[in-house]
Amino acid sequence: MDSKVAKKTWELTNNVETVSGVDEIYRYDAKQQQDILTAKPWEKDPHYFKHIKVSALALLKMVMHARSGGNLEVMGLLLGKVDGNTMIVMDGVALPVEGTETRVNAQAQAYEYMAAYTEAAKQVKRLENAIGWYHSHPGYGCWLSGIDVSTQMLNQQFQEPFVAIVIDPVRTISAGKVNIGAFRTYPKGYKPPDEHPSEYQSIPLNKIEDFGVHCKAYYPLDMSYFKSAMDRRLLESLWNKYWVNTLSSSSLLTNADYTTGMVFDLSDKLEQSESQLGRGGLIGSDAQDKKTEDKLTKASKDGCKTTMEVLHGLMSQVIKDRLFNQVHCKNQQEQHAIQQ
């Protein structure tokens, strides 16, 4: 018993901080990583990796980089490690690559940069290796396009373990939640077991074909985030100072362009369905009707989503007005009453 008391006293007097389990993730065990890399357990199972953990720093870097690209796609490299069937992303770095979706392997341009950066990073104790790549789809959702799928399949052949992360900075701002997805492709010819359909997301009309053709070639990973104890303190103190800015911003203003875009897209989709219905009447085939019905359901889902976002923006404005502007009026009324 004495030793316990003594330990407690010593801890108190010396301000000993317990390194919580969360910070364990930050330690890089080179031997363990080397073992995992030689064993290569992912070769036998195409569905080996199920989870992915992203650090707060990596997430922030990716979102800021994607946002800074505006409406252009941006691309970057992910550094991290593997732990069982979880991939861990510790850091991200932007790559100087021109954002265009029309090249087969957009990364070839950046190989030299990637190699130089990873080398240099080791000098400042960033010991992790490349674990994947990320790129942005500004405004059109998180999924892998045909080019992305072929790039990723190539990566998964030569750079394993590798993951593809897609981030949508525009939808992130409009929804208020980071729109991000991590994917791994199946090897060519592999028939995946029929899984439940993933969370529905609205795909703009001009991209819907590209999405549909390839959506079965890859699967999403379960994403979670982590931050160190120091990160938490820092973020808390930042929040304590800047909550006013967050409260005062209006999502309606920042997303005006995006919302308009969504409405246009919706009208295009409705027009398309309308013309199909017209044709269906003449030919009268059942299969055609079912397809248009599906399209209409999807269009109504999209419409609902946009409406909800706009409603949220309006509601928050009304609530803020009531809370902050009316109180003053009430006070003034009370003061009048007292004076009289």
Place this chain on the structure above:
Amino acid sequence: MSPPDHHVKINKVVVHPLVLLSVVDHFNRMGKVGNVKRVVGVLLGSNRQGVLDVSNSFAVPFDEDDKDQSVWFLDHDYLEHMYGMFKKVNARERIVGWYHTGPKLHPNDIAISEMIRRYNPAAVLVVIDAKPKELGLPTEAYISVEEVHDV
């Protein structure tokens, strides 16, 4: 294409949260619990009409002698190499200063500042306390001034 207001005197420093998180992450990697070895790095950003916008940063290998404060080493080849790489991604970000995790000023900070001044004469030093104890923000920005002592 001259840089915008490059020589306007700085009166305010705005640090992006990304920089703070990067520095804390760097400190975490190098950090030995209890040993107050500080980490040093370079700040990138731009100067807009007297407001210094610090939008990015990177760490540099830095070493100093615990006993003799005037012995220190900062790898400038690494610095220039990294800066070159960051410049390829965003040409508008220039070196605007440097940071260390303090928590207080050290005697050799002036000498290190001199070295960074070779890249930008108006370089600022931002001390970022990775383990803030009290409320408020953990950053303090300093700029060196020349004082003439009449002795």
